[in-house]
Amino acid sequence: MSEVTTGKTLRVSVVYALVDRSWQRSVELEAGATVGDAIEASGLRTAVPDIDYSADRLAVFGKSVKDDTPLRDGDRVEILRPLLCDPKEVRRQMAERQREAKS
Numbered sequence: 001m002s003e004v005t006t007g008k009t010l011r012v013s014v015v016y017a018l019v020d021r022s023w024q025r026s027v028e029l030e031a032g033a034t035v036g037d038a039i040e041a042s043g044l045r046t047a048v049p050d051i052d053y054s055a056d057r058l059a060v061f062g063k064s065v066k067d068d069t070p071l072r073d074g075d076r077v078e079i080l081r082p083l084l085c086d087p088k089e090v091r092r093q094m095a096e097r098q099r100e101a102k103s
Helices: 035-042 087-102
Strands: 009-017 022-030 058-060 076-079
Touching: 009 035, 022 035, 035 058, 035 076
Parallel strands: 009 076
Antiparallel strands: 009 022, 058 076
16 A cells, blocks of 8 residues: 655654644654554644544545555545535435426
8 A cells, every 4th residue: 555665754744624623733753654653643632632533534645544554755644524414315315306306
């Protein structure tokens, strides 16, 4: 998945965004660091203690990852917020409204 370079440091960013507020931290880590290491180094666990850090809420550049995923220099770790609504349900409702409008 990710390349790991030994003997170097990595600069990555860790991002968490809500509808009305966001946090972004740049961190420098040792080569071989993981997503979990980046989150710890970012200080977001302290700054925003109610974030859900479960594995299904983590991504690197939008691709779902686990906390033990190795990082590459320049990666952006994303902590995903819960969906406010189910996208399948929204599509179903839109299709229903379109059918009603055609009737």
